[in-house]
Amino acid sequence: MPKRRLTNKVKTFRFLANEMTQSELGDQVGVTRQTIAAIEAGKYSPSLECAFRIADVLGQPLQEVFQWE
Amino acid sequence: MHSRERTAWAWLVCLLIAPTIYFAGLNHSDWVPGNEELSRLAALSMPLIVMAFVALGVRAFNIIKARQTGQELLDERDQLIEMKSTSVSYHVLMAGMIVVGMMMPFSATRWELVDTSFFFIVLAEVVHSCITIYAYRKGIHA
Numbered sequence: 532m533p534k535r536r537l538t539n540k541v542k543t544f545r546f547l548a549n550e551m552t553q554s555e556l557g558d559q560v561g562v563t564r565q566t567i568a569a570i571e572a573g574k575y576s577p578s579l580e581c582a583f584r585i586a587d588v589l590g591q592p593l594q595e596v597f598q599w600e
Numbered sequence: 601m602h603s604r605e606r607t608a609w610a611w612l613v614c615l616l617i618a619p620t621i622y623f624a625g626l627n628h629s630d631w632v633p634g635n636e637e638l639s640r641l642a643a644l645s646m647p648l649i650v651m652a653f654v655a656l657g658v659r660a661f662n663i664i665k666a667r668q669t670g671q672e673l674l675d676e677r678d679q680l681i682e683m684k685s686t687s688v689s690y691h692v693l694m695a696g697m698i699v700v701g702m703m704m705p706f707s708a709t710r711w712e713l714v715d716t717s718f719f720f721i722v723l724a725e726v727v728h729s730c731i732t733i734y735a736y737r738k739g740i741h742a
Binding site for chain 1: 602672675677
């Protein structure tokens, strides 16, 4: 099975959500600013629960925020 | 920089300097005749004391930093990094203990056992720090 990468549009939706900062998003999701930065940079794949929380805070469906490349 | 990454850097530098000096000195040491045990114990305690001071210093620095900027939350990414680095370093330590505890007792002297044990403990800690730093710098995926 070919290995596919998880990509995301967290940064885009963060800016669309009144230019929310990484720190603000992290506080609402319950993770650190560094973790949000790592997710945006594709250096960390969040848990399912964390991904749902991020999508919920950004007001988007999960599949809009996270996709398979 | 996350406090755990900072701690891993400080610990790695300490581990690469203090025990290296000890191991390098082993081949060039003239132990005090009649007091070899004591002088070897003193030599072994030096890197341990340095490492203890570095650990205390880093801990104190992190506490001061946390008071200034607020306590850093330990989230799922930190826990994953800690779990992976601990898991790999545990296997390194276990491999070392098998060598020291099951193979060396039949051929090595007691100080060779002590030094080899110390070496594998340091190696496991170096591996732990390297994986932690790599995971924070380059990323980690479950």
